[in-house]
Amino acid sequence: MAATADLESLPGVGPATADKLVESGFDSYQGIAVASPGELSNTADIGESTAADIINAARDAADIGGFETGANVLERREQIGKLSWQIDEVDELLGGGVETQSITEVYGEFGAGKSQVTHQLSVNVQLPSEYGGLEGSAIFIDSEDTFRPERIAQMVRGLPDEAIAGAMEAREIEGGPNSEEAMEQLIDSILDNIHVAKAFNSNHQILLAQKAQEIASEHEDTDWPVRLVCIDSLTAHFRAEYVGRGELAQRQQKLNKHLHDIDKVGNLYNAATVVTNQVSSNPDSYFGDPTQPIGGNILGHKSTFRMYLRKSKGTKRIVRLVDAPNLADGEAVMRVEEEGLKPE
Numbered sequence: 564m565a566a567t568a569d570l571e572s573l574p575g576v577g578p579a580t581a582d583k584l585v586e587s588g589f590d591s592y593q594g595i596a597v598a599s600p601g602e603l604s605n606t607a608d609i610g611e612s613t614a615a616d617i618i619n620a621a622r623d624a625a626d627i628g629g630f631e632t633g634a635n636v637l638e639r640r641e642q643i644g645k646l647s648w649q650i651d652e653v654d655e656l657l658g659g660g661v662e663t664q665s666i667t668e669v670y671g672e673f674g675a676g677k678s679q680v681t682h683q684l685s686v687n688v689q690l691p692s693e694y695g696g697l698e699g700s701a702i703f704i705d706s707e708d709t710f711r712p713e714r715i716a717q718m719v720r721g722l723p724d725e726a727i728a729g730a731m732e733a734r735e736i737e738g739g740p741n742s743e744e745a746m747e748q749l750i751d752s753i754l755d756n757i758h759v760a761k762a763f764n765s766n767h768q769i770l771l772a773q774k775a776q777e778i779a780s781e782h783e784d785t786d787w788p789v790r791l792v793c794i795d796s797l798t799a800h801f802r803a804e805y806v807g808r809g810e811l812a813q814r815q816q817k818l819n820k821h822l823h824d825i826d827k828v829g830n831l832y833n834a835a836t837v838v839t840n841q842v843s844s845n846p847d848s849y850f851g852d853p854t855q856p857i858g859g860n861i862l863g864h865k866s867t868f869r870m871y872l873r874k875s876k877g878t879k880r881i882v883r884l885v886d887a888p889n890l891a892d893g894e895a896v897m898r899v900e901e902e903g904l905k906p907e
Contacts, residue, residue: 570595573620575613583607588776592625593831646688646791646835647695648680649722650906652895656884657868660695663790663835666826668797670840671872676880676899677839678709680872681793683904684837685757686718688791691733694726697835698733699790700756700782702775702828706768706799710759716750721902756787765800765817772824779832790834792825797838838866879907 569592570581587606589595595603595618603614645660654660661667661684669677685703690696703710722730727740727749734752738745758778762768772794779789798818805814829836869886878898884890896907 573617573624575609575617580607580609588773588780590777590780591831592621594776594780594827595621596625597827597831642833644692644697644790644833644835645695646684646697647690648683648897648904649687649695649726650895650897650904652906653882653897654695656882656890656893656895657887658890661835661837662867663697663833664830665867666822666829666836666838667868667870668838668840668866669870669872670842672842672874675872675874676904677872678707678795679714679899679904681709681795681837681839682711682714683718684791684835685793686715686722686753686903688835689730689753689756689787690722690726691729694723694729696726696730697790698787699834700758700787701791701793702778702789703757703759704762704768704771704775704792704794705759706762706794707796708761709795710761712754715754715757717901718903719750719753720746721900721905758789762800765804765821768794768800769817769821769824772821772828776824776828776831779828779834783832789828789832792828792834792836794825794836794838796841797821798840802841 570576570584570590571578573592573595576584584590584595584603584607589598589603589606598618600611600614600618603609603618604611607614609617643665644663645654645658646663647654647660648657669680671677681703685701687695688697688699688701691698719727724740727746730753731737731739731745731749734749736745736748736752738748740746760771760774762771775789775792779792782788801814801818805811805817825836825838828834866886867888868884868890871883871885873881873883875881875896878900880897880899882895882897884893886892898905898907
């Protein structure tokens with residue numbers, strides 16, 4: 564109710580309009596300030612000129628939208644968190660870990676370990692900062708029926724003892740890593756902090772991304788704010804539903820809107836966003852690896868970091884940083900074990 568009351572102070576926003584905005588996830592000045600007039604117009608059933616006035620007033624109230632100095636940008640970037648993979652070689656590749664307020668794309672063929680990464684990060688994000696975590700909860704949008712709570716339990720048990728002890732201490736769980744009762748409590752607590760939703764088609768997936776903003780808002784001032792959003796996989800439904808070149812433009816348009824919705828959650832709530840992506844084979848490639856990520860230039864440009872996973876011998880996987888704004892390309896090796904992702 565407090566959010567509704569705040570919105571009514573904006574010009575052109577009465578009680579009914581405020582209710583519609585809040586129901587659609589626009590429950591803060593920041594959320595409205597970064598919306599488009601068309602988006603707000605459709606949501607609240609108001610004219611675009613009125614929507615533009617509301618957005619401008621929200622920008623003034625939220626104090627965003629103007630230019631700032633490079634020094635201010637540097638200061639703001641100091642708030643960005645780094646989520647550890649718990650693998651030194653991969654963390655070094657990423658300059659310390661997965662960044663908040665950015666989209667990290669992980670792509671690779673079937674069985675390369677993409678879903679393993681999203682599961683592991685959903686565990687790691689809940690660790691104290693001194694153990695590479697962000698002390699927050701995770702949102703997991705599951706489009707391929709990949710989420711397995713049993714896998715989360717295995718990965719919790721596979722954490723280093725000191726990280727387990729730190730996670731238990733943060734939750735005031737007594738007993739330590741060697742206590743089975745304490746371990747079960749920790750696993751239950753970590754599972755409670757992963758908000759999972761299964762996406763049945765691309766439209767449902769888009770809706771869930773918008774719902775993710777509501778969940779992040781609800782948990783913003785709690786002990787476990789949302790610090791990670793995973794979508795596994797981002798492109799599966801879009802690829803299946805929009806087949807052929809005639810459907811390509813519409814697919815890319817919807818995918819672009821979807822990516823902006825996801826990015827908005829990460830930027831507003833200082834969360835890391837990790838999306839997995841499928842690959843296709845390029846028959847015209849005569850040299851090197853013929854696999855190409857799905858999603859085209861829209862996904863390529865919107866992803867801040869692009870990582871390519873490929874199979875190696877046995878449980879080994881090669882992790883390649885393909886694109887990053889401030890990091891050199893490089894490779895690392897990890898293993899996918901029953902206990903989770905491990906160094907070579």
